[in-house]
Amino acid sequence: xxTTTKDALAAALxxxxxxxxxxxxxxxxxxxxxxxxxxSTERASAAMKVAAEHGLRVVPKGSGSKLDWGAAPTxxxxxxxxxxxxxxxxxxxxxxxxxxxxxxxxxxxxxxxxAAGQQLAxxxxxxxxxxxxxxxxxxxxxxxxxxxxxxxxxxxxxxVRADGTVTTAGGKVVKNVxxxxxxxxxxxxxxTLGVITEAVFRLHPVSAEHRWISVTAAxxxxxxALADEIRHSQAVPTAIELxxxxxDGPITVCAQLExxxxxxxxxxxxxxxxxGHEAQVLEQAPAWWGSHPFEPAGTGLxxxxxxxxxxxxxxxxxxxxxxLPVTTRGAAGLGVLHAGLPADTDPAAVAGLxxxxxxxxxxxxxxxxxxxxxxxxDPWGPVAPGLLTLMxxxxxxxxxxxxxxxxxxxxxx
Ligand SMILES: Cc1cc2nc3c(=O)[nH]c(=O)nc-3n(C[C@H](O)[C@H](O)[C@H](O)COP(=O)(O)OP(=O)(O)OC[C@H]3O[C@@H](n4cnc5c(N)ncnc54)[C@H](O)[C@@H]3O)c2cc1C
Numbered sequence: 001x002x003t004t005t006k007d008a009l010a011a012a013l014x015x016x017x018x019x020x021x022x023x024x025x026x027x028x029x030x031x032x033x034x035x036x037x038x039x040s041t042e043r044a045s046a047a048m049k050v051a052a053e054h055g056l057r058v059v060p061k062g063s064g065s066k067l068d069w070g071a072a073p074t075x076x077x078x079x080x081x082x083x084x085x086x087x088x089x090x091x092x093x094x095x096x097x098x099x100x101x102x103x104x105x106x107x108x109x110x111x112x113x114x115a116a117g118q119q120l121a122x123x124x125x126x127x128x129x130x131x132x133x134x135x136x137x138x139x140x141x142x143x144x145x146x147x148x149x150x151x152x153x154x155x156x157x158x159x160v161r162a163d164g165t166v167t168t169a170g171g172k173v174v175k176n177v178x179x180x181x182x183x184x185x186x187x188x189x190x191x192t193l194g195v196i197t198e199a200v201f202r203l204h205p206v207s208a209e210h211r212w213i214s215v216t217a218a219x220x221x222x223x224x225a226l227a228d229e230i231r232h233s234q235a236v237p238t239a240i241e242l243x244x245x246x247x248d249g250p251i252t253v254c255a256q257l258e259x260x261x262x263x264x265x266x267x268x269x270x271x272x273x274x275x276g277h278e279a280q281v282l283e284q285a286p287a288w289w290g291s292h293p294f295e296p297a298g299t300g301l302x303x304x305x306x307x308x309x310x311x312x313x314x315x316x317x318x319x320x321x322x323x324l325p326v327t328t329r330g331a332a333g334l335g336v337l338h339a340g341l342p343a344d345t346d347p348a349a350v351a352g353l354x355x356x357x358x359x360x361x362x363x364x365x366x367x368x369x370x371x372x373x374x375x376x377x378d379p380w381g382p383v384a385p386g387l388l389t390l391m392x393x394x395x396x397x398x399x400x401x402x403x404x405x406x407x408x409x410x411x412x413x
Contacts, residue, residue: 005054009036009078012046025079027059028072029371032079039084040101041158041166041197048195049164051078057403058162060195062103062130065296066137069368070190071379074407080195082132088112089198090172096203097155097172102132102196109201118203121147125291132196138188141290142239142256145333147204151187156200159186159193162399172200185394191405192413193398207258211268214254214286215279220314223251226275227310227332230255235271240333243288244314247321251314253332254286293327294340299350299369303361307335313361320356324349343370351376358382380410 002008009018013036021032038044051058056077061067063083085103092098093116100109106129109120123141124134133139135157140149147153156170159182169182186193213230217223223242230240230253237255244251257267272279294300305313310332317328317339324345330337339357341350350373357364358381366379383391388411395402395413407413 005050005056005077006034008050008054009034009047012050013038013043017043021079027061027076027079028068028374030073030076032059032076034077035079035081037081037084039086039103041085041160044080044082044085044160044195044197045164045166047078047080047164048160048162051080051403052163052401055401055403057406058195059405059408060132060136060191062133062136063105063128065126065129066133066139066368069137070408071412072371072374072407073405074412082195082197083130085197091116092172093118095172096205097200098203099156099172099198099200100131101198102130102135104131105129106131106134113203114206117206119206120201121153121204122150122201123290131199135183135187135196135199136189136191142241142331145237145239145331147238149187151184153201154183154187154199155202156198157183157186157196158198160195160197162194162401162404166197167194170200190408192395192409193404195404207260207264209261209264210256210258210285211264212254212256212282212285212289213268213271213275213279214252214282215272215275215277217251217253217277220251220311220318222277223253223314223332224308224311226253226277227307229275230271231307231333233271233274235267237333239331241289241330242328242332242337243286243293244328247318247324247326247328252286254282254289255333256285256289288329291329292340293329293338294368295343297343297370299341299343299345299373300367301339301341301354301357302330302336302363302365302367303339303357304334304336304363305361307333310335313337316357316360320353320360322349322353322356324353326353338367347372347376354381383410 002011017037058078059076061081083103085101089099121143123143124139158168239256268281327340
């Protein structure tokens, strides 16, 4: 009969899969007591049953590439490492569907399906990011413009709930929604509603040819007009991104086109001619394409508005920067921009920038920041009271004892 929590975890998972946590296991500076490694949904369930019996607060971990995104947890007893839970359960190429375990790197899923001429259209930038982590943070990249974000590509999910119960929602076919589509709820839940252990995604064919049409605008109004023109053109871009290395500098707007070679070349030439402004057709994506405008240790913000308000977003960042070295990059076609600041920027100045952005934008979230910045400002910002009540009720239903990643989400959820 196990006498301690660690013994109980070892009895359930094998002693070799449980260890005392080190300082390097800290989540946003909060050190767990133990780390347990699981390689399957069943093992994750066994771990969560022990966690429930012993009242452990649990933070799930994939590769750790975005473990410090979101707010710091208020406390962690157990870091549940699912990165050993890797592999493709099924690639149904004929149905354009792939089913993978949560610890599998997204890049690896991409490699497997590419062999069949298919792609998982999640081009988020972090090379080690896992299936579970990408779903839990709702991370996306440029291709979201045409193919949708994670919650659009996710058609099935397996999650271990706080009490260890295994639940599955959706399935292996694209038209399978009956009842609530829980995959959408878990997308962007930051580990606060359950431990994601498996996911099923829809796939798309890989195009034979790609071209990028790049154009430079001197100011936000011109950049907004160019992005609008691309969005409403017949070119059907896969992505429309922008890059502004300095908060008041020129803005590069770049569209990605893909398809059959001859047709893609024609569409690219037509679009460049229509845009004017010395638009160029590129054979390679620009170096900044699809990457975050911040270093892993820096501050990354996300501001968003409807696409027609792109000039307003750019002007808001420009004004709020007040001399800070802000780099802006993101989805010009969707109105979702990322702003980045170096890690050594004065935390109070970063907090001032975020406050100024919140006064002018509907949505300004700190995606990740050094601890000194998080000490100055709530990364999520205010939420409408009715919405917060709904989110709290959801949390109470899924995790009544608030043991899953406590405090990481909006409003201290
Ligand atoms: C605090 C907050 C308040 C918001 N208020 C509004 C609003 O009043 N009206 C509106 O139209 N949009 C609001 N949004 C934005 C909106 O919820 C998201 O843009 C929407 O969910 C679109 O999802 P996405 O796939 O585009 O998100 P992505 O760009 O993929 O990113 C979503 C990420 O943001 C977080 N997130 C997403 N939605 C919410 C949410 N509702 N609450 C908290 N975190 C979230 C998740 O952690 C997820 O990782 C708010 C977002 C946040 C964070």
